[in-house]
Amino acid sequence: MTDHKNLQEDYLEKLNYLIDRAKKAGASDCDALLYSGQSSSISWRLGKLEDVERSEGTDLGLRVFLGKRQAIVSSSDMSKKTLDLLVERAVDMAKNAPEDHYAGLADPDLLALKSSDIPDLDLYDDTEKSAEDLKTLARTVEETALGIKGITNSEGASASSGKGLIVTANSNGFSGHYQSSNFSISISVIAGKDNGMERDYAYSSKRHFSDLREATSIGQEAAEKTLRRLQARKVKTCQVPVIFDPRVSKTLLGHLAGAINGAAIARGTSFLKDKMEKPIFSSGISIKDNPHIIRGPSSKPFDGEGCRNQKLDIVTDGILNCWILDSTSARQLGLVTNGRASRGTSSPPHPSSTNLYIDKGKFTPSELMQDIKSGFYVTDLIGMGVNGITGDYSRGASGFWIENGKITYPVNEVTIAGNLKDMFMSMTAADDLDFIYGTDAPTLRVDGMMIAGE
Numbered sequence: 001m002t003d004h005k006n007l008q009e010d011y012l013e014k015l016n017y018l019i020d021r022a023k024k025a026g027a028s029d030c031d032a033l034l035y036s037g038q039s040s041s042i043s044w045r046l047g048k049l050e051d052v053e054r055s056e057g058t059d060l061g062l063r064v065f066l067g068k069r070q071a072i073v074s075s076s077d078m079s080k081k082t083l084d085l086l087v088e089r090a091v092d093m094a095k096n097a098p099e100d101h102y103a104g105l106a107d108p109d110l111l112a113l114k115s116s117d118i119p120d121l122d123l124y125d126d127t128e129k130s131a132e133d134l135k136t137l138a139r140t141v142e143e144t145a146l147g148i149k150g151i152t153n154s155e156g157a158s159a160s161s162g163k164g165l166i167v168t169a170n171s172n173g174f175s176g177h178y179q180s181s182n183f184s185i186s187i188s189v190i191a192g193k194d195n196g197m198e199r200d201y202a203y204s205s206k207r208h209f210s211d212l213r214e215a216t217s218i219g220q221e222a223a224e225k226t227l228r229r230l231q232a233r234k235v236k237t238c239q240v241p242v243i244f245d246p247r248v249s250k251t252l253l254g255h256l257a258g259a260i261n262g263a264a265i266a267r268g269t270s271f272l273k274d275k276m277e278k279p280i281f282s283s284g285i286s287i288k289d290n291p292h293i294i295r296g297p298s299s300k301p302f303d304g305e306g307c308r309n310q311k312l313d314i315v316t317d318g319i320l321n322c323w324i325l326d327s328t329s330a331r332q333l334g335l336v337t338n339g340r341a342s343r344g345t346s347s348p349p350h351p352s353s354t355n356l357y358i359d360k361g362k363f364t365p366s367e368l369m370q371d372i373k374s375g376f377y378v379t380d381l382i383g384m385g386v387n388g389i390t391g392d393y394s395r396g397a398s399g400f401w402i403e404n405g406k407i408t409y410p411v412n413e414v415t416i417a418g419n420l421k422d423m424f425m426s427m428t429a430a431d432d433l434d435f436i437y438g439t440d441a442p443t444l445r446v447d448g449m450m451i452a453g454e
Contacts, residue, residue, distance in 0.1 A: 007165060008165065011060075011167040012175055016175070018062050018083055018086065018087060021087040022062065022087050022091065028067055031062075031063050031168065032063070032168065032169055033061045033166070033167075033168045033343065034058065035059050035345060036165045037055075037058075037163060037164035038056040038163055038164075039055050040053065040131060040162070041054075041160035044139055044142055044157045045142070045157070052131055061073070062090050065105070068099040069097040069098070071094035074345040100328075103328060103348075104328075104331075105170055106306060107336070108172045110307045111172060111306045113173060113174060117308050118302055119301050121293070121295070121300075123178065123181065124178075125207060129183070134161065137185050140216060141157045141185055141186075141215040142156075142157040142219065144215065144219025145157075150230075152190055152197075155189065157188075158185070158187075159185050160182075160183070162181065162182045163179070163180070163181045163182075164180050165178075170305075174306035178300070181208070182207060184203060184206075186201065187218060187222045188222065189201075189222050190226065191223075191229070198229035198230055198232065199229075200225035200228075202221040202222035207295045207297070231410065232411055232412040233401070233411055234413055235376075236453050237453050239448060241369075241375040242376045242447075243369050243376070243378065243443060244441075244445075245399070245443060246441060246442060246443055247379065248379065250437055252441065253287070253357070253439050253441045254439050255388070256272075257353045260272055262323045262325040262326065262329025265323050265329070265333060270388060271421060272391075275320050277319065280318065281318040282426060284429065285317070286316050287313075287357070287359070289311065289354055290357075291310075291311075291339070291354035297437060298354045298356075304349045305327055312340075322338060323335070324338070325337045328349065353439065355435065356440070357435065357440040358441040360430070361428060361442065363430050363431060365430045368443060372402050372405055374401075376402065377399045379398065380398045382397065383395050390419070393416075394416070397415065398413070398414070416449050416450070418449045418450060427445065427446050428445040429441070429442050429445075
């Protein structure tokens with residue numbers, strides 16, 4: 001993907017060709033999406049190259065409507081003959097599809113039709129990394145971790161780079177495109193031996209290569225986290241405050257995202273279905289979704305239907321303000337999409353968050369736990385024991401025990417349990433928010449959780 005401007009023009013021409021042909025074949029409306037990408041990755045373990053992967057591909061999808069009947073077809077073949085066959089197949093499929101009264105393109109008034117509607121989010125870095133460059137990064141991160149006393153084995157290191165181009169258009173006059181890139185380094189290592197072995201990991205993933213952490217820093221972090229887990233103990237069953245480290249606190253936000261997804265609300269399968277404009281969190285919690293964070297991990301200048309997208313204040317001072325909506329779920333609920341459609345080339349749009357995060361609180365992580373006489377600091381969660389209909393929550397966990405406001409010894413083989421409605425209402429956020437995953441939260445404290453141990 002060296003001449004991006006020419007590629008964009010060529011791909012847009014193909015999409016417009018599909019749309020024009022589909023309209024002539026009888027489609028009342030249609031849209032098309034094309035994704036072109038390339039990626040390279042290196043796996044390295046115990047001083048040896050394990051694997052080299054490189055992939056390149058282009059996929060396009062066409063969605064056609066015959067009134068309220070829709071069909072979707074996709075292909076990786078860009079030839080004119082195949083494009084013609086795609087149109088023919090899609091229209092035939094739509095004729096036999098059941099009617100969906102909520103299906104259809106987004107309202108034209110909501111589309112990002114002006115250049116000012118499509119911000120430059122600096123998502124693309126044209127830095128080229130060869131296989132040898134990636135090999136050096138993977139080797140360095142592993143050598144650093146294995147060089148720290150107490151680390152006995154490696155589960156492997158990896159380094160990768162990827163670039164992509166998204167082009168989309170529809171019969172209501174929208175066309176848009178943007179490029180993105182991603183670079184990452186990761187390592188997982190083991191400490192101890194026999195029955196006393198522990199593992200942990202560290203990684204860095206960024207849009208721009210220059211924003212990546214140093215490989216040596218990542219290796220050192222993985223080693224230090226692994227060594228801290230040695231000589232883990234079990235604890236007795238009890239009810240105590242639980243502190244969620246940022247790498248697991250984000251999962252609580254993920255459960256919220258599922259519960260306020262417009263599709264779940266429309267089906268009535270969410271424990272928050274009756275909570276609009278009501279308090280669902282403690283008064284100090286605010287949650288936002290912002291697709292326009294510069295170089296953000298899940299940023300996008302427009303949504304999967306071509307709609308303008310802006311920052312959403314989902315929860316303000318504990319009160320729920322909105323659902324996550326695409327056009328279909330919005331119509332089902334008698335609302336208007338808030339630009340949160342996501343889609344692939346072979347599936348219709350669906351509601352999805354972008355850069356979803358809990359705003360930082362007023363306390364440092366240390367201050368958050370300073371009054372805890374006995375508590376649990378969670379660094380890892382196991383399993384998916386969460387009921388999205390009732391909010392019941394039960395997951396295996398490991399981490400560290402808190403005594404008199406300080407982290408003391410490592411703990412494993414316990415289960416933490418509660419109900420998300422109660423957990424949200426007893427939540428306090430620390431001030432260490434960082435944008436890493438696309439769904440991000442600072443250190444979180446949840447009071448009154450059950451710990452099932454010995």
